[in-house]
Amino acid sequence: MPMTVPPVDYSPAMAIYEQLGPGRESITSPYTALLGNTYAEICRSNFWTWRKQFEAAQRDVANLSALHPGWDSYDAEPPNELARRITRDILRILEQEAMPPSRLLPSREGGITISFAEGSRRAEIETYNSGEIAAAVYTPTNVVRVWELNAASASVREAIASIRVYLTA
Amino acid sequence: MRRAPASGRQSRAFVYISPPNRPERMIRGDRPVLPDFDGAEALYLRYFSDHFVDGQLSPAAIRFPRQSVNRGLHSEPEDCLFSEQGIYNGLGVVDFHVADVPAKVSPPQGHAYIFYLKHVPLPDNYAHSEVWSDQESGTGDYREPSKTVKLEFRVRLCQRIGLDNVRIAAARSSTGAITA
Numbered sequence: 001m002p003m004t005v006p007p008v009d010y011s012p013a014m015a016i017y018e019q020l021g022p023g024r025e026s027i028t029s030p031y032t033a034l035l036g037n038t039y040a041e042i043c044r045s046n047f048w049t050w051r052k053q054f055e056a057a058q059r060d061v062a063n064l065s066a067l068h069p070g071w072d073s074y075d076a077e078p079p080n081e082l083a084r085r086i087t088r089d090i091l092r093i094l095e096q097e098a099m100p101p102s103r104l105l106p107s108r109e110g111g112i113t114i115s116f117a118e119g120s121r122r123a124e125i126e127t128y129n130s131g132e133i134a135a136a137v138y139t140p141t142n143v144v145r146v147w148e149l150n151a152a153s154a155s156v157r158e159a160i161a162s163i164r165v166y167l168t169a
Numbered sequence: 170m171r172r173a174p175a176s177g178r179q180s181r182a183f184v185y186i187s188p189p190n191r192p193e194r195m196i197r198g199d200r201p202v203l204p205d206f207d208g209a210e211a212l213y214l215r216y217f218s219d220h221f222v223d224g225q226l227s228p229a230a231i232r233f234p235r236q237s238v239n240r241g242l243h244s245e246p247e248d249c250l251f252s253e254q255g256i257y258n259g260l261g262v263v264d265f266h267v268a269d270v271p272a273k274v275s276p277p278q279g280h281a282y283i284f285y286l287k288h289v290p291l292p293d294n295y296a297h298s299e300v301w302s303d304q305e306s307g308t309g310d311y312r313e314p315s316k317t318v319k320l321e322f323r324v325r326l327c328q329r330i331g332l333d334n335v336r337i338a339a340a341r342s343s344t345g346a347i348t349a
């Protein structure tokens with residue numbers, strides 16, 4: 001004989017979801033205040049900030065497929081599927097390494113530029129329509145290093161590590 | 170939208186709209202190619218609003234070889250944005266000097282490359298010029314510079330172009346969004 005159990009309402013008290021304005025009180029205010037503060041902390045946390053940045057960057061890469069030849073007002077080629085795929089892979093590694101870029105742009109060179117800036121220290125990783133990848137670290141007055149890397153995960157991780165060390169030195 | 174002043178340093182609040190008629194100074198006519206560039210001569214380049222990262226032009230804004238620029242000897246910054254169809258409306262113009270173009274890039278391995286300006290006038294844009302390169306050895310056996318040589322050249326040029334070099338502020342991003 002099947003047992004019947006009265007349904008249990010697991011949903012939290014509605015008041016928890018109330019929008020609280022300054023000075024507003026409710027009977028659940030101790031919990032809402034706690035949850036409100038926690039939620040604000042979560043939203044401010046680096047993890048979620050970076051997560052949003054990387055989601056936006058992945059969307060940006062996808063949107064670059066809409067560019068047409070001559071998109072730059074001169075005669076640049078738009079980033080092709082190869083450059084976009086390599087960039088998506090690099091962004092995934094950057095996310096694993098918790099290292100969000102400052103900017104992601106289509107390059108007039110034919111590809112995509114991933115830029116990093118930390119004070120006066122800067123770095124670029126460029127993926128090209130040819131499948132090549134180059135990186136540079138520099139200051140406003142000095143080019144410290146420019147090098148070529150390949151699309152293999154180890155090579156990209158090594159470049160990211162070098163860039164991180166340079167930017168945070 | 171207001172039209173920016175005809176020349177001079179301009180506020181970033183302006184959005185430049187091309188006039189309907191081409192300025193007379195842009196027409197080449199019978200004028201000759203002028204091969205010599207003075208180091209102090211200004212060069213003008215179109216850019217997008219997202220091309221500045223922390224106050225410095227991104228290498229994404231530069232292509233190589235044959236990056237087109239307008240030479241300042243025979244043009245004004247707004248000539249870069251002239252179009253009967255208004256296709257450059259919302260873009261901006263930065264200036265830099267001939268002397269800002271890196272003269273030479275020497276990679277650790279391989280040939281060194283030299284860089285120079287070439288006046289390449291067009292029938293409707295006399296000031297049109299291009300940045301060219303050649304191997305320093307001058308063997309005539311020209312080979313395209315590697316990506317690392319090109320990137321170093323582009324980075325070194327961008328190091329010379331900050332917000333002070335903005336002559337007409339861009340309002341359009343490289344993906345078409347209006348940001349002003």
